[in-house]
Amino acid sequence: MFRAVYSELMTTSERVLPMAPLASDRGLRALSRAADHGVLWFGITAGLFAIGGRPRRAAVRGLLSLGGSSALTNAVLKPLLPRRRPPVGWVAQHRQARRVPTSSSFPSGHSASAAAYVTGVALESPATAAVLAPVAAAVAYSRVHIGVHWPSDVVVGAAVGAGMALLTRRWWAVRTEEPATLGPTVAAPEIPNGAGLLILINPGSGTADDDPAAELAEFLPEATTLVEADPDGDLGAQLDDAIARERPRALGVCGGDGTVVTAAAAAIRDDLALAVFPGGTLNHFARDAGVQDIEATREAVAVGHATRLDVAEVSADGQSPRLFVNTSSLGGYPDAVRLRERWEHRMGKWPAAAAAMVRVLARAQPLEVTVDDRRIAVWMLFVGNGRYSPADQVPMSRPELHNGLLDVRLLRADRRWSRTRLLWAAATGTLGGSAGYERSMVTDLEVRVHGEAVSLATDGEVVGRGNRFRFTSRPLALRLYR
The missing domain is CATH 2.60.200.40 (Tumour Suppressor Smad4)
Incomplete structure (x- = not known):
């Protein structure tokens, strides 16, 4: 019934409306061809990889979701649920695909791949997915517009793709961006301009494009900075010497996790509050503790707002414990x-x-x-x-x-x-x-x-x-x- 009504509407519209192809017709045909074999999504993935960060991680999940939905759709569902494609005259000639696939019409593989990719991206980076969602919707609609799928093929295909993307959470957990719950709030020295704050800076942390030292100098102009002088030397000994010399009111650190743990050990030993300014490549501790932003940490230092949290230590063969x-x-x-x-x-x-x-x-x-x-x-x-x-x-x-x-x-x-x-x-x-x-x-x-x-x-x-x-x-x- 639906097919008959839809076909009659299309036939009537084609008698009334001009038969010349519109720019949108050409665009949808081109978009549908670009999505063949996932080429469109591979190209988008290359762009997201160049951006890096969360978009890159989102692209990886998107590709894995696409691969799973493509395998399920083409290797399982299409052979099990054969369905004829719409007849050649179902849409106007200028909208028809140049090559009609011979596989089962149900469900739409293009729609499944599009929905899987964008849903996978959304799990890691909703902002990126919001940009890509109209592209995915256009790809899915294009399959009906060019006459190679029934609307129900597209709807079911999109549901299969989205479901496959959501299923990836079963074996690849989505990392929450919420920081860990820490201990009670405690008093710490108020240091608005950095006077009395000793900051250990590891210039070897992070990427070559990052230089948080300049930003720290602007935010905390009166702080004393200790730049690691000898990367092959004992960083802990360098910091201990600086603490004995400067007698700071609090300690700061700018670097990756290895530098942070050195500063944390000194802070605990000398009963100093620690300010972490993330400057490493991964910054696992800063991310989990909720101190990923230099400006936010500076504000906490200025008002003396601190919390307590756990650390751990390990000793090997009876030697001194290592934090x-x-x-x-x-x-x-x-x-x-x-x-x-x-x-x-x-x-x-x-x-x-x-x-x-x-x-x-x-x-x-x-x-x-x-x-x-x-x-x-x-x-x-x-x-x-x-x-x-x-x-x-x-x-x-x-x-x-x-x-x-x-x-x-x-x-x-x-x-x-x-x-x-x-x-x-x-x-x-x-x-x-x-x-x-x-x-x-x-x-x-x-x-x-x-x-x-x-x-x-x-x-x-x-x-x-x-x-x-x-x-x-x-x-x-x-x-x-x-």
Whole structure:
């Protein structure tokens, strides 16, 4: 009935309206051709990659969503649900496609790909998706306009694509932009112009285009800055000397996570409030603690507004404890972190983490360890400062940094086909139910490695080797301007 009425309306309109092609007709035909085989979306992806940041991560999810919806539509739904294309005369000749596909009309693959890509992008960057949504809608409509699909093909195709994009959250969590919940508000020195504030600046952090030192000098003209003089020397010793010399009222730091943890250790030892001015490439701690903006941190320093939050420490073979503010790890995890951070600028954090895990697990050797009097074999051991989320996928963010807990995750190597099962679980979003995956929340943890000493990594950097490790939470030990 709908087809008959629609066909009659089209036939009547073509007798009344001019038959000459309009610019919109030519544009829709061109747009529909551009979307063949996803070429249009690959081109848009190249542009988003050039922009970087969240648009780049959004493009990766968009492509993965497109790939999944294309496979489902073309390899499963079309063969199972065959449907004839609209007849050749259904639309005016000047609107007709030059080549009518021979595959099933139902559902529309172009519409599925368009909806999947834009929905995937929207999960990571709603602003970017708002720009692309009209393009996706035009692609979907163009398939009806040029006469190769029925309207219902397009509607169902778009629903399939959007559903596939939403399904990616099952195995690749969407990172929340909300900072972690911190501890109680506490007093800190009020330093409006920076007088009495010593700021440690690492010029090697971040990208070559970033120079936050000039902005800090403008915001805090009376602050004393310590620029890392010897990148190969002991940064902690340089900072200790500067603190003894300047006797600051508070401490600041501008750099990546490695620089932040050095300043945090000094701040805790000398009971100084810490102001974090993110200047690294990734700034995991600054992002989780909600101090990503230099101007916002300056305002907190000016009014003396600070909060307390947790840190953690680890000692190896009875040596002095080493502080960490994000994560510490043993086994293959340090290698996976290095690979992920090398690759995530190109493909996004989760795909880089998944690819790094595949690479490391393929080459890793099991570690025989005793964890709190329980002897097991593991591929990796991850210890997070605070609770990480999600619990059953690759850790993406921290909702809490104030409960005095360590987030411990083990990848077991003493299960049959453990590597294959772990990779399958990570790919399907079922890691939480895998027998090879364990997660617990503790206040402290003792680990003994049997055999040769292994590498210890803290906050993404390998800091030593050992056989006996003790991880401990230090609740609310750091005062942070925020």
